[in-house]
Amino acid sequence: MSRSIVAICGMLIGFSLHFGASTNQVHAQDESPTADDVAAEVTGADTESTKKAAQVADEVQVDPVNSDQRIETRLQEIMEATGWFTEPLVEVDRGVAFLSGTADTTNHREWAEATAIKTSDVVAVVNRVKVAELPLWNFAPAIASLKQLGREATGVLPLVLVAIAVAMLSYMLARAGAGLTRYFTRSRIDSSLLRQVAGNVVAVLIFIIGVYVALRVSGLTRLAVTVLGGTGLVGLALGFAFRDIAENYLASILISLNHPFRVGDLIEVEGAKGFVRKVTTRGTVLNTLEGNQIQMPNSTVYKGKIINYTATPLSRQDFTVGIGFEDSIVEAQEIVMSVLNDHVGVVNDPAPIAIVESLGSATVNLRVYYWFDQTTHSPLKVSSSVIRLVKQKLTEAEITMPDEARELVFPRGVPVQVVENLPTAPPSLPKPSASRTEPTQSVGEGDLKAEQSEVLRATEDDEIVEGEANLIA
Missing domain, CATH: 3.30.70.100 (Alpha-Beta Plaits)
Structure with a gap:
């Protein structure tokens, strides 16, 4: 009986000793510094940088019975094989790996630490690897970016060529559409300016559609949508920037529609009087009776008071x-x-x-x-x-x-002389000259014809008048 109790007590004591040893071993393993703690203590790197390190295997397999020498050799081979490290050196002492050398980037330094901690029988890692300092004038990233840009440009070059071809085709179609529009509206619209405007509108629409298709073909879908959406905004911005030019252009359209005057009419606008020579998209050209030229903005002509002296004969x-x-x-x-x-x-x-x-x-x-x-x-x-x-x-x-009548005042009076011997007969007055018939047309007046043809003929070689198309007849 006593022997049984002694045996049981011995078993309990042995179990307790065994459990205590196991527990101490577990606590020793739990309290041992992790790879992140060692890296943070030695290098000052934060855990966020470690998370960004390259992915590694969960475990590096070696022989079941490992020695410090074998672990050291294995890690040395791995670091040398990557080519990321300069003069790498691995030392292992009782399961603690000491890493030395120079890494090209911070991620590769952290990768070496993570790889060592996952190696069998490695209990801790002391990371002494330094990161190579970049020179002040480092053109390597710029060169790498240029190479990447060159590769991307080479890849999209065929699409760009196709897009350019589509844009050129749309330009030719736009010109052809404008010409056909002016041709078919020739019998329906009398104003040459309105025919020109209609042709330009058709050409712009065709060209915008062609540009949209070209951008879609080249893969720039967002840019194509932006072009279509921004066309109105660009037009609005240009309208504000070139308000006076747009106003004159619209006034030229209204003048060509209303026909307040024609070429050769004698008009007066805002104090300027002359014969109409031409109406362009910018202004109205007048030639005065003195032979001078006046170019007035169409907006001023359309909004001003127009006196047309030749509107009625x-x-x-x-x-x-x-x-x-x-x-x-x-x-x-x-x-x-x-x-x-x-x-x-x-x-x-x-x-x-x-x-x-x-x-x-x-x-x-x-x-x-x-x-x-x-x-x-x-x-x-x-x-x-x-x-x-x-x-x-x-x-x-x-x-x-x-x-x-004029009144003459003599403040000192008028001297009078008395003549004693007066003439017996009054002096004879000059006889009036014989009447003569006045001609209707004198030398100074000429043939009484209108000066319109003379003024227009005197200024027919005007470069400004001959430079642009006339919008009225």
């Missing part, structure tokens, strides 16, 4: 003539009307008139109105001829045309 002129108070007003009116009725440049419908306008200090002022055809006669020449003939006829009828 007939135009009215007027002038004033003063006669003496002792002369007959009716007789003077009859003389003036006879001159107007017989003049070749004055039309009878509407009929001319000669009315009393005002009473001056020394004259009775008559206002004379008459109409003439400005398409065939010059207003300056006809006015000169009419005034000249009226003056001549009034002079022949002994109707005076006195000047305005």
